[in-house]
Amino acid sequence: MAFTIEESFASFGGKMLKLSHESTVNNCKMNLNLYLPHQYFDPDHKEQLPVLLFLSGLNSTPDNISEKAYVPPSANKYGFAVILPDTSPRLEDERLKNGIGAGMYLDATQEPWSKNFHMYSYILKDLLPSIRKEYTKLNLDRMSICGHSMGGMGALIIYLRNPVLFKSCSAFAPLTHPIGVKNGQKYFKLFLGADESKWTNYDPSCLIKHYDGPKRPILIHQGTSDQGIKDLIPEYFLEASKGTKLDGLIHLKYAEGYDHAYYFVSTFVPEQCEFHAKYLGLS
Template identity: 55%
Template sequence: MSFGGKLLKLSHDSPITKTKMNVNIYLPKQYFGSTTTETKIPVLLYLAGLTCDPNNGSEKAFFQPYADEYGFAVVYPDTSPRGVGNPGEDDSWEFGTAAGFYVDAEKEPWSNNYKMYSYILKDLLPSVGKAYTKLDLSRVSVTGHSMGGYGALMFFLKNPGFFKSCSAFAPICNPSEVPWGHTNFGGYLGDDKSKWLEYDPVHLIKKYDGPKSTILYHVGTKDGFEVNQRQLRPETLVEASKGTVLDGYVEYKSVKDFDHSYYFVSSFAGEHSAHHAKYLGLTSSKL
């Protein structure tokens, strides 16, 4: 039990990554309240950051009480395949294990297993829907932290209309132009930078042609990865949105004195939950 619902810690064999994949799922109290189809529960997908696994978000982001309040489930995927055995897989916290970067790798040997983009869309979410039939996989929203924040932006913009809403905590907004992006895009996709742009939110937003849904993200003024390294570049997404379908729909909030930690994430989980509840049709707020 967790708050009013249940937190499930699961694993399954993925035909896409060719490995066993771990996933945590929070089923809110509403999931257990009725057996009728009228109570189908929408889903919030939470993507974690570098070095993380499904436990980080489910143990420290504190979405559960808000999931109970509004009535949505939360799916916490892993951040990469594990135990593949590629040379250098565990040499750095910034690349390889726990750093899948939510792309489909094209460069060997990573292309054999590191297919996190397809895994999320074509394996994980459909599998969750089949296993838990009271979940409504036609109503899915996405959020994430750091690398996962980039992932949330990327998935939302690359798949217009698939996700009802998007939010992010300290996202890497322009990965093709920052060190983390150079490491991961280069390592997984190769040297052709046109392939990098296919996953870069700053470029994807310029081509977005889906529903108008506000993108909400927070970044702390004392986030060392931004202040000292400029890894996040949060202003770039706002600038890129100008003149696009989402002009005026990118809401970037700079929050004083917060850093990059899960203390920061948990502090704004309530605001993000309310944002998603609105677009998932769980509140009466006008869109």
Template identity: 45%
Template sequence: MTFTINAEISQFQGKLYKLSHESTSTKTPMDVNVFVPPSSNSKIPVLVYLSGLTCTPNNATEKSFLQYFATKYGFAVVFPDTSPRGAKIEGEDDSWDFGTGAGFYVDATTDPWSKNYNMYSYVHDELPKALAKEFLQLDFENISITGHSMGGFGALSGFLKNPGKYRSVSAFAPISNPSTCQWGEKNFTNYLGNNKEDWYKYDPTHLIADYKHENQPKILIHQGSKDGFYYKDHQLQPEIFVKAAEESGYKGGVDLRVAEGYDHSYFFISSFIEDHAKHHAKYLGLIE
């Protein structure tokens, strides 16, 4: 078996599997959590949830309540990790917003990061292919993606960079224009180098300007009004992404919902997670 089952937990009539495996993309062991809802169907649609800075697969698993709605609507959920761990690269543990826990869902091109920090290939290629071989009931041809903060950026970027792969996309407080915020500048410079043209290949605000594929579902974004990364530090900038989508003529449009009084935490995410579950269930063909 490719994966080691570290825990098998009954939850909401389904099963939560805490797994680990050796990754060819990161050349390190990787953890991933997978929730499989109860289903008599031969194939179960899949939602990928990408977590934010410092998180592991356990944060969203334990705090989002997404599994409850996965059972309600009938899709599986994959919770990847946020970076390689234990790559033993000098400096990877020096700060909370770069390195360990902060892989930024890109494939690094600079030394020494390019050997291990290949989270884009891991999330969008290696992991789904490996899981499809082990969980035959999961339908990785009927798949959607969501995420929070850095993971929201990863979801938007991954959707736009893989036209037609994902049926739908949503995000909580995403880093929407990383080329112009401190988090993005720090991570892109270290992982991708100083050429901003290389940054734009991952930046959702730039990617949507050139997105032409026929699959253009509505993009759902929730943002808390009292999120300090939003109104004070300006790390997130969802309005800039909305403007770029409008200027590009993206047909589905962006449904940006600013939730009054909410912050950046999982209290915010869990409050609106059903909206996102229903959004994806529709595009996955589970509800009207």
């Protein structure tokens, strides 16, 4: 078996599994959480279940979303599983400390991160194929993607580069133009080097200009009291979409008075899950 079940918890009628596995892409052990709704365990439910891939933010672990975002009630309501990857390898190497919890959903090319920090390829070429192989009651051909903050950026990156793999995409307070702000530049230079031409492969506002997938809306929630909104610049992403195949399809919803925390995320999880359920054919 590819995955080891480290812990299992009953949750909202289904089960939250804390898993680990040896990643051939990141060359190390990786952790993740997998939520299986009650339909997964129902012997009378013969149909494979769709999947929501939910990416966490900077310095988070799979537990942040699992314990604070309250996704399981919606997963049970509609009948989809939720895959919650980690944000980076967890290696005890002092040289890697700036990258722990901050994998940025890219493939690092610079030492010392280039050996283990391949979060983009890890998700697409390792994690998802392994889930497909081992959890055969899940249907990864019916999959949507979302994320929070850095994970929202990751969701946009992965969706815009691989639109045929996903039925829909959404994000909570995503970092939409990392190469245009200091914090994004910091990690891109760290992981990808000084050649800024390579950074555009992981910048949603650059990628959207070349998007050539299905014309489906992308849903984004952004709190107006988010302390980091000047770095997230959702309006830049909206502007970048003009004249593209997704022009008019970026549904940016500002949430008055909400900040960046999980009180914000948990408030709008039901709306985003309803959005995905529609495109997953569940509502």
